[in-house]
Amino acid sequence: GQSLEQPSEVTAVEGAIVQINCTYQTSGFYGLSWYQQHDGGAPTFLSYNGLDGLEETGRFSSFLSRSDSYGYLLLQELQMKDSASYFCAVRLPTGANNLFFGTGTRLTVIP
């Protein structure tokens, strides 16, 4: 079976840096993705790590360590609009390209 663990809630101050961790147990693994979802909205893609290491896209960075079955999403210079739920998702090697999602981390940015 598969499992993805994320903290359920995180609160951080505007302008600060926050790290959202994701640990996984899967029977196979192609890569780790991160999606953002605002309340009532559709999930939107943030980043993908197919290889170990750090991927940077503007204020967002994502990291993967396959040996540790661990990844994280790093958000810098937090803005109020970053308040949302963040999901890590594993791309499974089933040939189907479907994603197995974690239960999500609700980030609240406070002034």
Next chain:
Amino acid sequence: GAGVSQSPSNKVTEKGKDVELRCDPISGHTALYWYRQSLGQGLEFLIYFQGNSAPDKSGLPSDRFSAERTGGSVSTLTIQRTQQEDSAVYLCASSSVVSGNNEQFFGPGTRLTVL
């Protein structure tokens, strides 16, 4: 259209009725996915289409759920004899198979409420 569209946006039905949910993927995207999201939960994979065929139906929770895709484009998810536990937001996503990062583009979802 520019993005994935779904209809209806909201659907309220009575227990035991059948419902059909529609998804229009991004033009040219050959892969299409259906997910279900219960309140405050993550996304649960239901079914995947590559073109018109569904190589992975493993996520369908029961034989009351079925889906089809025609013309490599529009997909319909049908739930027969709806139950209250079917209440959730049903999300559709599409992707270009050639995309190395497997970025999936999601529609706004259909919120299904079974009374």
